[in-house]
Amino acid sequence: MSARYSVTTRTPASTGALIAALALVVLLALAPLYASRGLIQDLFFILTMLTLAQFWNLLAGYGGLVSVGQQAFVGIGAYALYGVVILGGVDPVPAILLGGVAALVLAIPTAFFAFRLQGAYFAIGTWVIAEIARLGVAQWRSVGGGTGTSLPRDALGDMMLVEGIAALFDVRASAARDILAYWLALALAAGTIAGIYALLRTRRGLALAAVRDNTEAARSVGVDAGRMKWLVFLTAAFGTGLAGGLIYLQKARISPDAAFSVTDWTAYVIFIVVIGCIGTIEGPIIGVLVFFLLQSLLADYGSWYLMLLGLIGIAVMLFAPRGLWGLISEKTGLQLFPIRRRLVGGVLTSKEG
């Protein structure tokens, strides 16, 4: 009898997780049927932060590229959207895609420059580029210069699908816009997670883990670390740009300081990833929920809340560097998005043959 070995990445928990994830997406997609407008807006916030966190995790957790300059891509994606909507009269929804493309275009020279730098230099270098982008955009008079601008009323009014949604749910146009933005955010977040998971399970993805663990060793077995870094950096920039466009489409008002804020779009995102667990897909999901929970609980305490957030980030890094998900999976061995391949079957029965 020949032993039946097979190589799989699946675990019982992961099969369950897949079904649960699909159900959750359906449930969330139907949220406009049962959720209030406030809840929809909260979910929008959670989903967009989750997207940003997944992309930063891809960069730093898997790619080893600790960037402090992701706000450059949020800002440029948002401003590209405002630019083509205000100046070109493009519909805001497809303009989100242009936001992603603009971020991609900015990412190419950024990578050329930043990949010459290592470690701390890389982190600071990306931050400086984000500052340059902010100061550059502040010179762009037709989108409001340093003070910023709003999306024109008629562009918002004529936005595709809004009318249909308004009729479908029998709500006003502004609520319909929130629903549309929410659906887009859900699609973006789900697509991001599925895409990153798929990427990590390919041969390239495994190579990525190898590069993260040891650049030298990975190179010696033929992994092209340079190409992987480019792939990861550009993917993250594109996704971050999409999220930036979408976030500011929903906000309908923009300024360079807000769109290129290192605190909002990089510091908090890093906290989310690290509080959750860096280098896993589950981590940012847990992290964003904790982040949102803290924010809602402590919303009345203003800057105390932010101070506490900073201190929590410090405490997690010092005392539980693998984050909350790290603690959970260490205890339970749970893996919802397994990436490591395991040999199953055969092993115990093979003696009979």
Added chain:
Amino acid sequence: MIWVDTILQGVLLGGLYALFAAGLSLVFGIMRLVNLAHGDLIVFGAYLILVIVSALGLHPVVGALLAAPLMFCLGWVLQKAVLNRTLGDDILPPLLVTFGLSIAIQNGLLEGFSADSQRLSMGALETASVAVGPVSLGVLPLLTFGSAVAVIVALNQVMYRTAIGRAFRATSDDPVTASLMGIRPDRVFATATALAMLVVTVAALYLGTRANFDPAIGPARLIYAFEAVIIGGLGSLWGTLAGGIVIGVAQTVGAAINPEWQILAGHVAFLVVLLLRPRGLFPRGQ
């Protein structure tokens, strides 16, 4: 002639940036620690001086003298209790912890002092100037530059002429072997950060007297400081001064062309230097 003036003003501004950067350069050079809270610590120092000055009715310089030992101890405790645990090959822990610290300090100050901008008053000194040939230079900028040079001379003396400086360099080379020689790396690092906080106090004095400050301006100072350190080359304190001057001159020249380009020009100069010389102008060793 106007250009001579612009460049001289830029050099003097560079002195301020070098002061922002000197403490960072020391810490970064000795333990490769990226302290993202450095700018906020300078701002914190400025508020500490402000509190002392307004509570006791003292001159800001005396206030800074009183603040210095407090800042020294703060640096020691910070390094010993928190930052030492983040050191290692991975840059994420120090980055995240100092990011957290930065946000905690900013919001703590915001809660304590509101977002209103503040200033340390030096009285008549603020507007005094001396004529050097055809250009007139402010006394305060000259003092700043002089202080930057003095700080760097002093740090170099400490680094190359004293036992603690020897321990700094040995621990930076190889902490395990240093501990075999009876050195406690955690202590050495704590001393280095404490020393850096003395420099931060000097920087805070000039930050507060040269312009208005508020709780949110730390990160921008951090970027200037880092640019100066990286332009100068890791571990070279004179290089840090040169780096500060490069940023300062680029900013004043940029501002002379178009006032809105001041900050942008400084960042662009940083990128250009780094593209041409990725290890900075005066890298140590090799």
Added chain:
Amino acid sequence: MSLLETRSLTARYGDFQALFGVDIRLEPGETVAIIGANGAGKTTLMRAITGVLRSAPDSILYRGAPIGDLPADAVMKRGIAMVPEGRRLFPSLSVEENLLIGAQHKGGRDFGDALDDLLTETGRDLRRAFFGPHGLPPRRPGLALGDRLRAAALGPHGLPRHDAGPQHTGAGYWSLETVYDLFPILRERRHSPGTALSGGQQQMVAIGRALISNPDVLLCDEISLGLAPVVIRDIYAALPRIKASGASVIVVEQDIGQALAVADRVYCMMEGRVTLTGKPSEIGRADIHAAYFGAAA
């Protein structure tokens, strides 16, 4: 009482166990050689004794006192100095500065000690203020979250133990001058960067750097490694003067001939265990061969 003694000493690197119950001892005035093939665990043994790797407190006794859990600097301050494998000079320091580093830390308290104590006492006072004179109720160790967090952040041994034991004075025969007399070439090269010297000269600096603290025990890890025979001879020629200054010595050697020539007693190690002990005159080639490579000699 032996000067230095290990008792069932074990050591591990993560999951890999490198020492399995090693017992060695060093008597006052003795020279002991430790030999063994590559990877036998000789350097690991030195690391454990010097505190680079922490062990259980009483698995290492120095003058009868447990030192296994002391950090490296505290062990050095008790009077055990080390010439590490591969010399490990500080590249940023000149020859003279490299030597002075060894002399820098005499006994006595400095500012850091005072501040450390202040912090510890403040912490204790605060705890008292909050929890009363008896502190927190006793806990079962290992169960409390705090214990686990501490273990995660600081490793199983926690914060370095404060060493209240007898401190070595650091005074004695060796000084910059006497080291220069021992190795005159170093005086000529005193201002060169340590790493600009030849291998043999670097080894002299490493020995001088350890001697200058006037240790009672000197540990030398493979001081002949990679050196020409005449250079090895020069370096070993210094051994009598080192012994005359009052130090007892442990040399780790790959060169069996050299080890047998200088040692009063020899330990042979294999795969993390001591496999042979004896006086050089008492052990033969076959014994050593068996102890080195396993039973099938």
